[in-house]
Amino acid sequence: MxxxxxxxxxxxxxxxxxxxxxxxxxxxxxxxxxxxxxxxxxxxxxxxxxxxxxxxxxxxxRPDLKRGALTEAEEDMIIQLHSRFGNRWSKIASHFPGRTDNEIKNHWNTRIKKKLKLLGLDPITHKPIEQHENGDTKDELGMLQPSSSGEQENNLDLDLQTKTSSGSKDHxxxxxxxxxxxxxxxxxxxxxxxxxxxxxxxxxxxxxxxxxxxxxxxxxxxxxxxxxxxxxxxxxxxxxxxxxxxxxx
DNA sequence: AAACGTATCAACCGCTGGGGT
DNA sequence: TACCCCAGCGGTTGATACGTT
Structure with a gap:
């Protein structure tokens, strides 16, 4: 049915x-x-x-939305989180209060991807492009295998929360x-x-x-x-x- | 000024997982 | 267990803005 x-x-x-x-x-x-x-x-x-x-x-x-362009610091964090979580945008967005998964996804697809390519990095694997081309392609669909360590994840969460809050409290x-x-x-x-x-x-x-x-x-x-x-x-x-x-x- | 190409992003589509019965 | 409903998610599309020729 x-x-x-x-x-x-x-x-x-x-x-x-x-x-x-x-x-x-x-x-x-x-x-x-x-x-x-x-x-x-x-x-x-x-x-x-x-x-x-x-x-x-x-x-x-949503009244809590943070408007305006993503900062460089936020971009860096997105890259970091993407290397860990892959295309799990809602998971990544949960580290950015006031940002939506859609916003982060769009930003990734339109800007960060290009930025990484310019730096010679594969936006999917986050490895240097030559190295990736010689390696396997199982992450071709963006399903990067995240670390399964919950402890690591929690540590990262703390780190990121510290970073994001320090930025917004000035405002x-x-x-x-x-x-x-x-x-x-x-x-x-x-x-x-x-x-x-x-x-x-x-x-x-x-x-x-x-x-x-x-x-x-x-x-x-x-x-x-x-x-x-x-x-x-x-x-x-x-x-x-x-x-x-x-x-x- | 017009035409064209590119970038951006809001919104949609279809799927998945969880909860209820 | 099977079915249904729903919220949520990620991929994709289309409209518009912007830049270039």
């Missing part, structure tokens, strides 16, 4: 999300939390499948004065504003000032949402995200 499709797709919208859809999804999740992604679009009034909503939330709407943000005109209840909004913390000062400007890929002429519902959508560098600490979990639970 075959699997049911995740959604019947008939009448469901696909493609880039509009500001209004973002607004609806954000509003719904912040007010109700997430119990079942399949129900989210129905309850939020969206013509999307649950999967699409989930992806949009995880990759773009303490001023409290953001946002108000909601799109239906957030006051207590949630207050908590969200607290944990939001505000935007970075622009010292690390993202190349894409319109990260959603949305049309620039789209009507923006609120200054709150607009600032957040347009802000290329909003950065939130995980402490703040923990607070969000409290709101949801």
């Amino acid at each position: 075959g699997r049911q499709p995740c959604c019947d797709k008939i009448g469901l919208k696909r493609g880039p999300w509009t500001i209004e859809e973002d607004h609806k999804l954000m509003n719904f999740i912040l007010n109700n939390g997430i119990q079942c992604w399949r129900l989210v679009p129905k309850l939020a009034g969206l013509l999307r499948c649950g999967k699409s909503c989930r992806l949009r939330w995880i990759n773009y709407l 303490q943000m001023s409290h953001r004065e946002g108000t909601s005109s799109f239906g957030l209840n006051e207590s949630n909004l207050s908590n969200i504003n607290q944990m939001w913390g505000g935007f970075e000062d622009g010292s690390e400007v993202a190349p894409d000032a319109n990260p959603s890929g949305l049309g620039m002429d789209a009507a923006l519902p609120t200054d709150f949402l607009q600032d957040w959508v347009d802000g290329p560098n909003n950065l939130l600490s995980w402490d703040g995200f923990n607070n969000l979990e409290e709101i949801f639970l």
Whole structure:
């Protein structure tokens, strides 16, 4: 018996999300939390499948997302982690608070791979290219065998956490004065504003000032949402995200 | 200014594993 | 045990931005 499709797709919208859809999804999740992604679009009034909503939330709407280009230090860590975990992007992303697996995967495929090739390294094996060509090719699909040592893995985790936190703590943000005109209840909004913390000062400007890929002429519902959508560098600490979990639970 | 090629990244697709019945 | 449902994952695609000629 075959699997049911995740959604019947008939009448469901696909493609880039509009500001209004973002607004609806954000509003719904912040007010109700997430119990079942399949129900989210129905309850939020969206013509999307649950999967699409989930992806949009995880990759773009989550308030804890760290925007802006990956730093050299982050790149180095990605390379290090990739040599250990292979293409297990979610595992790698778990070491980068505020970064998504999709973002890291894209960055790997578009930049780091090239960088390694320029350095004469095979991006799959992380070995010098000549050496790899003489060797076996069992990792050709990117399924590099990670070390199975949990102890080693934990040590690496500690090391990386130290590195990443030292980088982001310099960016303490001023409290953001946002108000909601799109239906957030006051207590949630207050908590969200607290944990939001505000935007970075622009010292690390993202190349894409319109990260959603949305049309620039789209009507923006609120200054709150607009600032957040347009802000290329909003950065939130995980402490703040923990607070969000409290709101949801 | 236009045409073309390349880079980037948001979003989709299909599969897998886990939990529930 | 078999089946179903769901969330999550990784690979891939397509639209758009950007650079070059």
